[in-house]
Structures are given as C-alpha cells and as structure tokens.
Amino acid sequence: xxxxxxxxxxxxxxxxxxxxxxxxxxxxxxxxxxxxxxxxxxxxxxxxxxxxxxxxxxxxxxxxxxxxxxxxxxxxxxxxxxxxxxxxxxxxxxxxxxxxxxxxxxxxx
Amino acid sequence: xxxxxxxxxxxxxxxxxxxxxxxxxxxxxxxxxxxxxxxxxxxxxxxxxxxxxxxxxxxxxxxxxxxxxxxxxxxxxxxxxxxxxxxxxxxxxxxxxxxxxxxxxxxxx
DNA sequence: TTGATTGTTCGACTTTTTCGAACTAACGAA
DNA sequence: TTCGTTAGTTCGAAAAAGTCGAACAATCAA
Numbered sequence: 227x228x229x230x231x232x233x234x235x236x237x238x239x240x241x242x243x244x245x246x247x248x249x250x251x252x253x254x255x256x257x258x259x260x261x262x263x264x265x266x267x268x269x270x271x272x273x274x275x276x277x278x279x280x281x282x283x284x285x286x287x288x289x290x291x292x293x294x295x296x297x298x299x300x301x302x303x304x305x306x307x308x309x310x311x312x313x314x315x316x317x318x319x320x321x322x323x324x325x326x327x328x329x330x331x332x333x334x335x
Numbered sequence: 336x337x338x339x340x341x342x343x344x345x346x347x348x349x350x351x352x353x354x355x356x357x358x359x360x361x362x363x364x365x366x367x368x369x370x371x372x373x374x375x376x377x378x379x380x381x382x383x384x385x386x387x388x389x390x391x392x393x394x395x396x397x398x399x400x401x402x403x404x405x406x407x408x409x410x411x412x413x414x415x416x417x418x419x420x421x422x423x424x425x426x427x428x429x430x431x432x433x434x435x436x437x438x439x440x441x442x443x444x
Numbered sequence: 445t446t447g448a449t450t451g452t453t454c455g456a457c458t459t460t461t462t463c464g465a466a467c468t469a470a471c472g473a474a
Numbered sequence: 475t476t477c478g479t480t481a482g483t484t485c486g487a488a489a490a491a492g493t494c495g496a497a498c499a500a501t502c503a504a
C-alpha cells in the first residue's frame with residue numbers, strides 16, 4: 227500500500243471541504259466518526275461496496291476532513307476535528323449539528 | 336422560459352446544500368450575494384461562460400440555497416438566508432464566515 | 445419590425461463516480 | 475513456511491455529471 231497523503235491544515239480549501247461533505251454517504255461517515263470516535267473502514271457500515279467506500283474515504287482525506295493511520299491490518303479513520311476548528315472556527319461542529327437537526331426531523335431508522 | 340422550481344424549506348437536504356456550496360464558482364456566488372445583496376446573473380461576474388453559470392445557478396436553486404425571481408428581462412438571485420437560518424441555525428452564516436477567513440488568509444485579488 | 449440584452453436549452457465532449465474483479469498487506473494457525 | 479482469513483486498494487469499463495459554444499426564447503426600446 228502506498229503512502230497516504232494528508233494535506234497540511236493551511237492547504238485545506240473550504241470548497242473541497244464542503245464538497246467532501248456534500249454527499250450522503252460521506253456526510254454519514256463524518257457523523258459516525260463524530261459520534262463513535264475513530265473507526266476502521268470495516269466498521270463504518272455504509273451501503274456501498276468497499277471499492278466505492280475506499281474512493282469516498284480518499285476524497286475525505288484529500289479534502290483534509292479526516293486522518294487515516296495504519297494499525298496492523300486495518301486503517302483507522304479520524305476526523306481532523308481540532309485542526310479544522312482552528313482553521314475554520316465552528317464550521318465542522320455546526321455542520322455536524324445541522325446533520326443531527328436533519329436526522330431528528332426525518333426519523334428514518 | 337419554464338417555471339422555476341424552488342424546494343420547500345423542509346425539503347432541503349443538508350448534503351445537497353453542502354454540495355451546492357462545494358464548488359469554487361458557486362461558493363463565490365454565495366459570498367457575493369451575501370455581501371452585495373440580490374443580484375441578476377449578469378452582475379455575478381464569474382469566470383465561466385453563461386451556459387455554465389446557468390447550470391451552477393440551477394444547482395444552487397434546486398439545493399434550496401437561493402431564490403430566483405424574474406424582473407423584466409433579468410433574473411434576480413437572492414440567498415434564502417432567513418429560511419435556511421430557521422432550518423439549519425448558524426450553518427450558512429458560519430460557512431460564509433469561513434469563506435471570509437479563507438479569503439483573508441489568501442489575499443489573491 | 446429590428447436590434448440589444450438577458451438568460452436557458454441543446455448537443456458533443458470531458459471528467460467524475462460507481463462497482464466488480466483482481467491484487468496487496470498483515471496476521472494467526474498448523 | 476504455507477495456507478487461510480480479514481482489511482483495503484487499484485484497475486478497467488460503464489454510467490452519471492460537468493463544461494461550453496451555438497442556437498433559441500423573452501423582454502424592452504427605438
């Protein structure tokens with residue numbers, strides 16, 4: 227497996243960040259990581275095949291939204307919550323809250 | 336010209352909203368409308384041809400981000416700022432502020 | 445009617461997304 | 475070591491979305 231690139235906090239572009247969150251699958255992943263803490267890919271239980279999941283996670287990584295570290299055979303993903311807070315104060319937390327507002331309004335599961 | 340559809344405030348999905356803002360051209364349009372107030376398409380001065388602009392504005396409209404009304408020969412665009420504030424408190428304002436943070440950090444023009 | 449301005453729609457081309465199949469990496473057990 | 479299992483990535487082809495010039499439609503003013 228190749229070296230995984232993570233952008234420096236100052237290289238993170240707002241439009242990329244919003245793009246990374248502007249997909250139902252990726253937004254759900256962000257919510258889950260926010261609630262549950264760090265998780266390996268296999269515990270994200272999304273509704274897409276693993277090749278597609280891999281693609282979504284790459285977009286999120288390259289946008290600067292999450293950090294990925296290797297632990298044995300798994301890849302642990304974590305939101306870059308504190309870093310993002312320092313670069314765009316309130317932004318991620320506000321989006322996560324909006325996601326909960328939406329979930330509360332649409333009680334699906 | 337066909338009737339323009341605007342989604343009801345409760346139909347607005349967060350992921351669509353973030354997607355609509357997750358493009359540099361569209362984010363710039365949102366910023367400009369936030370600063371200058373309502374504007375016709377021709378005064379948005381974006382760097383894309385008008386057919387592409389028309390496409391971007393449709394995505395923003397259908398996401399529920401902006402409202403478009405006809406006035407004579409022009410189409411006046413306005414952010415659905417108050418409505419969005421009631422549905423997702425703080426969200427749009429926070430994103431607009433983050434956009435300014437980014438602009439301040441990267442003084443291009 | 446003619447001309448100017450504003451914006452949408454069409455069609456072709458390019459880019460991005462999706463997903464199964466094949467592959468690589470790390471680990472445990474025999 | 476070798477085999478088997480689990481975890482993820484990469485490849486390649488098909489589908490979907492974005493881009494942009496050209497043609498079109500709507501409004502207004504000579």
